[in-house]
Amino acid sequence: MARGSVRKHDGGWGYRIDLGPDPATGKRRQASRQGFATKREAETALRDVTSSMRDGVVPTRSVRTLGDFLDEWLELQRDRLRPTTWHSYGHAVTRIKAGLGRSKLQALAPLQLEHFYAELLASGGRTGKPLSPKTVRNTHTVLRKALADAERLGLVGRNPAAAANPPSDVRVEQSTWSSDELRTFLDSVRADRLHAAFVLLATTGMRRGEVLGLRWSDLDFDGGGLAVSNTLTTVGTGLVTGPPKTSRSRRQIFLDEGTLSVLREHRRQQNEERLSVGPAWNGSVDYVFTDELGEPVHPDAFSRSFRRRVAEVDLPVIRLHDLRHSYATLALKAGVHPKVVSERLGHATIGVTLDLYSHVTPSIARDAADVVASRILGDGDDWHHGRGV
Template identity: 60%
Template sequence: MARGSVFKRSGGWAFKVDTGFHPETGKRRQSLKQGFRTKREAEAALAEAQKTVLDGTVVANSNMRLDDFLDEWLIGQEARLRPSSHHSYVMAGKRLKRHLGKYKLQALTPLQIEKFYAELLDHGQRNGKGLSPKTVKNTHVVLRKALADAERLGLVHRNAAAAARGPTVQRPEMSTWSSDQLKTFSQVAKESRMRNAFTILATTGMRRGEALGLRWGDIDFDSAQIAIVQTVSTVDSKVVVGQPKTAGSRRTVYVHDATIRALRQQRQLQAEERLAAGPAWDTDNDLVFRNLTGGPVNPDWFSRHFDKLVEKADVPRIRLHDLRHTNATLSLKAGVHPKVVSERLGHSTIAITLDLYSHVTPGISRDAAATVESMMFD
C-alpha cells in the first residue's frame, strides 16, 4: 500500500500520497490534494488515491484548465441532448467558466466548488443579484456530469463535484383549480383563438410544449386517440420543434367527446385563419395550433396570454403548467386509477405520480375504506 498522510491545511483537510519514484532521479514522488471539509472525507479520498496507485491507474499530472475541458465536453454533449437541454448546459458552462474556468481541472476541490455555489446564490447574476437555488442546482448537475466524464477519461483521479453539496431546491407549491373554477376560466377563454389549446391541456394533462407540438397526423379521430411524439419549446428566444422530454413522454392518450369536439373546432378555425393569411401562410408544418401566419406558437407568448385570461376570469392565479396538475388532481379525485393517470401524464413510474399528488391520495384512501366497509356491512 502506498504511504500517505492526512493533515489540516488552509482551513480544511488535505492528504499526501506517494505515487512512486521518478524513473530518472529515483526521488520519491508525492501527490497533494486539499480542500476537504472533514478529516473523514480526506481519509476516504486518501484511501481511494492509494488504491489507484496500487492498481497502477495513477492519473498523470496535467495543466488542463476547467474552461478548456468544458469547451470540448460541451461540444460532445450536443448530439446527446435535446436542443433545450443543451442550451441549459451551455448556460451553466458559461457560469462555470466565468467563476472556476481558470483553475486546473485536477486542482478543483469540493470545498472550492461549494464556495462557488454560495457565491452564485448570493450574487451570481451580472447585475449583482443572486441566482435561484434551482439554477445553481442545475449548474451543479452539469459540473458533476462533466467531471464524471473527466474521471472516466483518466483526466482527474476523482470527481470533486460528486463530493460537493449542491443547494437544496424546494418543490414549488402546487396550485390547481376546482372543476367550477376551470369552467369559469373556460367561459372567458372562449374569446381567445387559443381556446381549444386550453381545452386540450385541461382534458389530457399534456405539457405546454406537447400540445403546441401536436400535429393533425398525430390524431386518430375514429379511435379517439392522440399520439404525443414532438414538442415545441424556446431555446435562446427561438422557437424550436424537438423531441419529447423523455422516452416515456412519447405516448398515446385516449380522449373523449369534449376533446374531439375542440379539435374539430380547431380544424375549422385554422381553415379560416389560413384563408385570411393567404400567401403568407406557412405550409411547412402540420401543427394543430399555429400563430396567425401558420408558424409554431411561441410557448412563452402562450403562457403570457393564459395569464391575462386568468386575470380577466377572476379565478385563483395559477401557471399554465398547473392545468396539467389540475387534470391529474381532478382525475385522481374522480377515482381514476393512479397507474392510468401516470401513463396519461407520461411519468416514467407510478411512484412519481403518487409523490407529486400525495395531497390527493389520503382522500382516495378514505373513499376506499368507505367502499370496502359498505360492501361488508351494508
C-alpha cells in the same frame, strides 16, 4: 507501496501522498489535495488515489483549468444531447465558469464546490439575485456529469462533485385551479383563437411543447384520441421541433367528446383562415395550433397570452404549466387510478406521479378507507346498532 497521510488544514481536511521518484529526474514526487469537509472524505479520497496507483492509473499532472475542460467537454456533448438539453447545459457551464473557471481541474475539492453552491444560492443570478435550490441542483448535476467524464478519461483521480452535497430539494407546493376555476377561465377565453389549446391543456395534462407540436395527423377523431409524437420547444429565441424527450413521453391519449368537439370547431375555423389568406398560408407543417398565417405558435408567446388572459378574470394567478398540475390533481381527487394519470402525463414511473402529487394522496387514502370499510362493515348506522356484529 505509496505512502500517504491525512491532516487538518485551514478548517478542512486534506491528504498528501508520496508518488515515488520521477522516472526522468529521480526526484521525489508528492501530490496533495485540500478542501474536504471531513476526515473521512479525505481518507476515502486518499484510498482512491492509492488504489489507482496500484493499478497503474495515475492522472498525469496538469495545469488545465476547470473552465478549459468544461469548454471542451460541452462541445463534445453537442451531438449527444437534444438541442434544448445542450442549451441548458450551456447555461450551467456559464455559471460554473464564472465561479470556478480558473480553478485547476485536478485541485477541485468537495468543500470548494459546496462553498460555490452556497454563493449561487446567495447571489448567483445574472443580476446578483439568489438562484433557486432547483437551479443550483441542476448546476451540480451538470458539473457532476462533466467531472465523471474527466475521471473516466483519467484527467482526475476522483470526481469531487460526487462527494459534494448540493442544496436540499425544497419542494414548492403546486399552484392549481379547482374545476370551477378552470371552467371559469375556459369560458372567459371562448372567443380566443387558441381556445382549443387551453382546453387541451386542461383536459389532458399535456405539456406546452406537446400541445404546440401537435399535428392534425396525430389526431384520430374516429378513435377519439391523439398521439404525442412531436414537440415544439425553444432554444434561445429559435424554435426546435422533434420527438418527445423519453419513450414514456411518446404516448396515446384518449380524449373526451367535449374536447374532441372543441378541436373539430378549431379545425373548421383554421380552414376558414387558410382560405382567407390563400397562398400566404404556410402549409409546410400541418400544425393544429398556428398563427393567422399558418406559422407555429411560439411557446413564449403562448405563455404570455395565458398570463394576459388570467389577468382579465378574477382568478388566482397561476402559470401555464400549472394547468398540467391542475389536471393531475383533479384526476387523482376524482378517483382516477394513479397509474392511468401517470401514463396520461407521460411520467417515467408511477412513483414520480405519486411524489409530485403527494399532497393529494392523503385524500385518496381516506376515500379508500371509507370505501373498503363500507364493503366490510356495511352502513355505519347498521354497525353501531349491532346489526353488523
